[in-house]
Amino acid sequence: MIVAPQRLSFTEPLPLQGGAQLPAYELVYETYGTLSPARDNAVLICHALNASHHVAGHYTDAHGQPLPKSEGWWHNMVGPGKPVDTNRFFVIGVNNIGSCFGSTGPTHLNPATGQPWGADFPVVTVEDWVNAQARLLDALGIERLAAVMGGSLGGMQALSWTLQYPQRVRHAVIIASAPNLTAENIAFNEVARRAIVTDPDFHGGDYLRHGTKPRRGLRIARMIGHITYLSDDVMNEKFGRRLRPLVEAMRDGDVETAERLAYRYTTQEVEFEIESYLRYQGDKFSEYFDANTYLLITRALDYFDPARAYDGDLSAALARARADFLLVSFSTDWRFSPARSREIVKALLDNRRCVSYCEIDAPHGHDAFLLDDARYHAAVRAYFQHRVAAACRAQE
């Protein structure tokens, strides 16, 4: 599947939950499949921290050939014949405001100053993103979604859709998500933010004007993130206590060296394979991700809490929802544990919503929502085939 991003400009300012408003802005998005004549087969995919509108398919080079490694972040989930089947559904991936992957964000110019927004970019929330997404649907002529779907922070957007626009969502698919962050979740976000903000290259958020980037802080932020995305078990299986040079020697078939190799006794150099992995992930991330975007998106996570206006009563908060729901959680996900998904399930059942819930016994921790897992994909496939598609047919 060959795809290309599209771009839409919005001239009406977007009022934000924080009190500010975003003047003229742009949204970058992609679509896969064909919108039905009845315009009733649209599925909106919401992205999490480190993702974008590029959900599925490949980009092409100048000769129209698929670019290697250009597949979208949910390529295994969305596409022709995939669990979210683009032969049946018209799927929309949209990049959120505040991102560094195309839609208006802190690296763009602030029309009021002619300088990059930087730290002055207004705080955006899950609710703001949903409002912006709703305007995109207006522009595309889609009144009602067959489904809204997302994992992690994307799941929060899907949940918020059912509360902000209850009449516009037929189904919500919420994967590895939570009704809000715990203190520990916020704590991890805060450490990552402090690492970024106290990096001398951050310059109060105006690093672009200083021709630099807070790479050290971004590296630390990403390393922390990676630890929380994986389960303890999968880390032990993938890396264990293996030494880095040992792994290299064995890869070269040099068993003699491998056997001779032992601790090198160093405090600053890489000793264990897990260290090398984290450093690599941190380095890579620090090259392409924007620091102000990291602050904005982690804050959107922190702030999301639909029960807050109801004194913490999630059942009361979800009373507005009209959609049917599929929730999926993963047994080893300690960032957004199954217990958090079950809170949402319970609150929906309290409101007599129609809810399917799958708790998948998977070893991969939070990352599982992005990985191939036969039972997980089968559950999503079945839900889309039997429930979401049926709802479209019923309207036909």
Next chain:
Amino acid sequence: MIVAPQRLSFTEPLPLQGGAQLPAYELVYETYGTLSPARDNAVLICHALNASHHVAGHYTDAHGQPLPKSEGWWHNMVGPGKPVDTNRFFVIGVNNIGSCFGSTGPTHLNPATGQPWGADFPVVTVEDWVNAQARLLDALGIERLAAVMGGSLGGMQALSWTLQYPQRVRHAVIIASAPNLTAENIAFNEVARRAIVTDPDFHGGDYLRHGTKPRRGLRIARMIGHITYLSDDVMNEKFGRRLRPLVEAMRDGDVETAERLAYRYTTQEVEFEIESYLRYQGDKFSEYFDANTYLLITRALDYFDPARAYDGDLSAALARARADFLLVSFSTDWRFSPARSREIVKALLDNRRCVSYCEIDAPHGHDAFLLDDARYHAAVRAYFQHRVAAACRAQE
């Protein structure tokens, strides 16, 4: 109980596991209680990352008055009438080499250069610490310990004592510890180290010569540490999603303000109480802790792995032990989980050692080993009264 630290100089170089040797060095230690004429009631307490020889009792001011807040780090465990009763036992607290609390470490002068050791301080391991502690016992005329005891990294030292000096340990009390670190444990250590080492004020470890300190890195390291010391549950209970200004307003009885207060929508300022707590802990730590010491001690944690020389067979590794054992773990400790303590228990039972094991249902996570918990303290008290004291009497 009024106490004062003592200091002993050792002129014989200490050979280190990493291949280097430490020339003349000093150990700072404290003792509580009285050594019996038979010299058979000595209990050695080993410290963890952020602790020292000052286990119990108070220091005094110039007028001999107890200094407020000067009590030792295990004050609730060690003292007259406490679980480790200094009316009965002669308790020794010793500061480890590489520390920044008195014993020879990276802030001290390297005799070869006349400059602070800094990053040139040799890597030290749990085994090296135990060897240094054994020399201290030699100097104090103690051939055999009634018990060696420690929590977390201190528990690793206690376990290593039973392997390095099996004849010199009657009982080992190992609390909230593990036979080695998991990949996830190492990963958290590595992120903390990267935060320190990449702080521009680190200067490759020679920050003292530059008249500075890598405070930013130390703050991040401490914040990460604090998250892993606490359980998710206790964090939710202590902090939850409470907002910082809200807490302040309510503390002042200003309910009207508290009710008015809501999210302030800020990416860089404190919003949640948990953020304020972590920042405070990080700031405090960065003022008194030495960065090179942090690197050394986390590496000692990473390297400890007695089963390593036995192809990972912990039962084979522990075959040398001759002591009796008490192990304690805490249900919500996800840093050193009960499963890790049970690995040690199983390996000891495989060797037909006499082992008592308590898994305490406590909400506080890893921190529980430092806190008052009636069942935990009762178990340690009973073990010392009935088992450790009996062993002393049997020798009398």
